[in-house]
Amino acid sequence: MVRSVLRKAAGWVLMIVVATNATFFLASWFLDPRSNFRELRPVRSEAQIDQALAPYGLDPRVPVVHRWWDWLTSVVLHFDWGKSPTGVPVNGEVGYRALVSAELVLVATILSVVVGVALGVYTAARQYGFADRISQAVSIAVLNVPTSVAALAVVFVAIWLNQHAGLRFLYVAGENSPDVTGTLPVIGDRLLHLILPTLTLTLMGYVGYHLTQRSLLLDTLDADFVRTARATGLTCGQAIRRHALRAALIPTAASVAFGIPAIFTGAVITETVFGWNGMGRYFIQTIAKNDVHGAVATAAFAAALTAIGAILADIATVFLDPRVRVS
Amino acid sequence: MATDATPHAPSRPTSDAPARTAARPAPQPAELGLGRLYLRRFVRNRPAVAGVVIFLLLVLFSAFGGRFTSYAYTDADFTALTRPPGAAHWFGTNQGGDDIYACAVHGLQRSLVIAVSVSVLTIVVAALVGAGAAYAGGRVERATLALVHFLLIVPSFLVLALVSHRLAGDWRVLIVVLTVFGWMPTARVIWSVSTSLRERDYVTAARFMGVGPLRIVLRHIIPNLGSLLIVNLTLGVVTTVLSETALSFLGFGVQTPDVSLGTMLADGAGTVTSAPWLFAFPAGLVVLLTVSMTLIGDGLRDALDPTSVTGSAGGRR
Numbered sequence: 001m002v003r004s005v006l007r008k009a010a011g012w013v014l015m016i017v018v019a020t021n022a023t024f025f026l027a028s029w030f031l032d033p034r035s036n037f038r039e040l041r042p043v044r045s046e047a048q049i050d051q052a053l054a055p056y057g058l059d060p061r062v063p064v065v066h067r068w069w070d071w072l073t074s075v076v077l078h079f080d081w082g083k084s085p086t087g088v089p090v091n092g093e094v095g096y097r098a099l100v101s102a103e104l105v106l107v108a109t110i111l112s113v114v115v116g117v118a119l120g121v122y123t124a125a126r127q128y129g130f131a132d133r134i135s136q137a138v139s140i141a142v143l144n145v146p147t148s149v150a151a152l153a154v155v156f157v158a159i160w161l162n163q164h165a166g167l168r169f170l171y172v173a174g175e176n177s178p179d180v181t182g183t184l185p186v187i188g189d190r191l192l193h194l195i196l197p198t199l200t201l202t203l204m205g206y207v208g209y210h211l212t213q214r215s216l217l218l219d220t221l222d223a224d225f226v227r228t229a230r231a232t233g234l235t236c237g238q239a240i241r242r243h244a245l246r247a248a249l250i251p252t253a254a255s256v257a258f259g260i261p262a263i264f265t266g267a268v269i270t271e272t273v274f275g276w277n278g279m280g281r282y283f284i285q286t287i288a289k290n291d292v293h294g295a296v297a298t299a300a301f302a303a304a305l306t307a308i309g310a311i312l313a314d315i316a317t318v319f320l321d322p323r324v325r326v327s
Numbered sequence: 328m329a330t331d332a333t334p335h336a337p338s339r340p341t342s343d344a345p346a347r348t349a350a351r352p353a354p355q356p357a358e359l360g361l362g363r364l365y366l367r368r369f370v371r372n373r374p375a376v377a378g379v380v381i382f383l384l385l386v387l388f389s390a391f392g393g394r395f396t397s398y399a400y401t402d403a404d405f406t407a408l409t410r411p412p413g414a415a416h417w418f419g420t421n422q423g424g425d426d427i428y429a430c431a432v433h434g435l436q437r438s439l440v441i442a443v444s445v446s447v448l449t450i451v452v453a454a455l456v457g458a459g460a461a462y463a464g465g466r467v468e469r470a471t472l473a474l475v476h477f478l479l480i481v482p483s484f485l486v487l488a489l490v491s492h493r494l495a496g497d498w499r500v501l502i503v504v505l506t507v508f509g510w511m512p513t514a515r516v517i518w519s520v521s522t523s524l525r526e527r528d529y530v531t532a533a534r535f536m537g538v539g540p541l542r543i544v545l546r547h548i549i550p551n552l553g554s555l556l557i558v559n560l561t562l563g564v565v566t567t568v569l570s571e572t573a574l575s576f577l578g579f580g581v582q583t584p585d586v587s588l589g590t591m592l593a594d595g596a597g598t599v600t601s602a603p604w605l606f607a608f609p610a611g612l613v614v615l616l617t618v619s620m621t622l623i624g625d626g627l628r629d630a631l632d633p634t635s636v637t638g639s640a641g642g643r644r
Contacts, residue, residue, distance in 0.1 A: 015476070015477065019477055022477065023485075023486070023489075026486060026489055030489050030490050030492070030494075031492070031493065140618070140621060141614075141618060143621070144565060144569075144614060144617035144618045145613075146569050146572040146576075146589075146613055146617075148572060148573060148589075148592050148593075148596070149592065149610045149614065152592070152595075152596055152599050152610070153610075155599055156599045156603070159599070159600050261479070261483075265484040265485075265573070268484070268488075268573075268577070269576065269577065272576075272577060283488070284488075284577055284578075287579070288492070288578070295485075298485065299485050299486075302485060
């Protein structure tokens with residue numbers, strides 16, 4: 001059982017490595033760091049531009065395989081993710097942002113799963129009831145709202161609340177206030193800034209879990225083992241929680257891994273709207289500035305988050321599914 | 328499609344048929360053609376019909392809405408900057424004096440064309456690759472699945488943004504880019520359904536008759552995925568609208584002289600409270616478009632699925 005989880009984890013790590021390297025080649029082909037220097041005055045010649053890029057491993061005259069090998073060795077040996085076209089080390093930029101974004105993505109994922117599954121169970125037990133129909137309609141509407149629209153709607157409501165209800169704790173810009181000092185106030189301040197982006201991402205993320213969990217549970221509610229459980233004298237709620245839900249959670253657990261890229265994509269837009277200096281916003285900036293190494297580091301971060309989610313999903317599957325434990 | 332679904336329409340040995348005809352003598356259910364049956368089941372689903380009506384209205388609006396205003400989306404009216412909706416400018420104007428109504432008509436048209444063509448192309452590619460991989464099996468199947476899984480791990484949005492930053496700007500290029508990086512999830516679904524189809528007797532029979540692999544995929548496997556493909560086509564429009572909006576919102580999709588709903592959302596993002604109409608109209612159009620397509624897709628799924636209970640309204644056909 002431990003071995004099967006380890007084997008799967010190794011497979012995921014391999015996938016991250018392959019994916020990150022493939023992204024390096026894609027970024028090298030599609031991002032052109034030279035274009036940053038062409039707008040500079042006085043005008044540089046092509047040779048001067050290439051010369052300026054050479055120390056950062058971005059010289060286009062060097063074959064791409066060669067640049068890739070230099071980049072790979074520095075990542076593997078020194079965990080150095082390279083430099084931007086202006087010479088800023090990627091590591092310094094990423095370290096802090098990765099924490100900020102990981103916090104956002106993980107909290108949003110956990111909240112989405114909890115809210116979505118709880119709502120799915122609640123509504124499946126009351127199929128075609130009032131609560132079921134209302135939440136179904138709301139979820140289908142939310143499923144179709146682009147993240148940008150949802151984020152801006154949240155901003156609109158928050159500003160309205162701040163103005164009309166006199167609230168002062170809903171921040172619509174930035175990830176911290178600059179003038180707060182001391183450990184506890186800083187933590188509190190960060191948590192307050194976290195509210196709205198997390199709310200937006202949870203809103204976008206819970207829907208999938210709600211709709212799939214509802215239909216999965218509806219399928220198992222008719223199964224023989226649930227009827228048997230009821231026949232042994234369990235109440236409807238007990239039968240759902242102990243027997244039906246346990247079986248219906250397995251596909252959901254597996255799908256959490258593939259839900260993380262979606263949440264990260266949402267985070268790119270949410271961070272842009274809320275002015276967060278996280279990985280999502282960094283990714284936009286790196287692409288706009290043709291920063292090959294920065295873009296690759298972001299892709300690696302996203303792939304790593306997915307892999308962490310997938311490994312956790314595998315472990316959860318082991319706990320939920322006795323068939324996996326036996327084989 | 329037809330081979331799979333027709334038998335149960337005319338000649339099903341129905342035990343409850345006499346009772347039903349006794350209750351409702353007027354239409355003989357046995358004489359219902361397949362198309363009529365689907366249509367009837369679809370029309371019974373009220374939200375789906377509402378979806379069709381909304382979608383048709385949106386298409387008409389994008390096609391003929393421009394006739395009702397004297398402004399074009401490229402015209403700037405410097406006498407009216409950031410005006411709220413009024414008689415001269417029905418949806419108001421933005422900071423550059425562009426008429427939001429004209430922009431909305433053009434943007435909706437742009438988004439619709441991109442969404443529909445990408446989703447058609449995506450379905451074609453996904454069906455060929457998914458069904459082909461399932462039928463070919465072995466090494467081809469494993470290699471295809473590895474590629475699909477790779478693009479499920481790295482958020483395909485990142486790759487999209489990376490590639491379209493350099494190539495896009497032109498909406499026709501955006502269509503190609505969105506298709507090239509968007510077919511994987513659908514292909515995976517089609518592959519998993521096709522793996523059961525390839526074991527069917529008629530596929531084996533065709534193979535023993537000496538039919539080539541390409542012909543088997545095109546004539547025997549893909550037609551039997553018909554309903555799945557149609558449903559995914561409509562839901563693909565929703566996915567494409569969402570990713571096109573996101574890309575254009577971040578500045579990687581349709582670029583400034585051109586207008587799509589995503590770029591309009593980006594324009595309105597900074598002035599949500601001071602000029603909400605800049606944001607409200609494109610947001611409303613996007614949501615109407617995606618919700619109508621989802622309703623249509625759900626209605627089609629229920630209507631085309633022979634085992635569906637909701638579509639057949641509790642046993643009725």
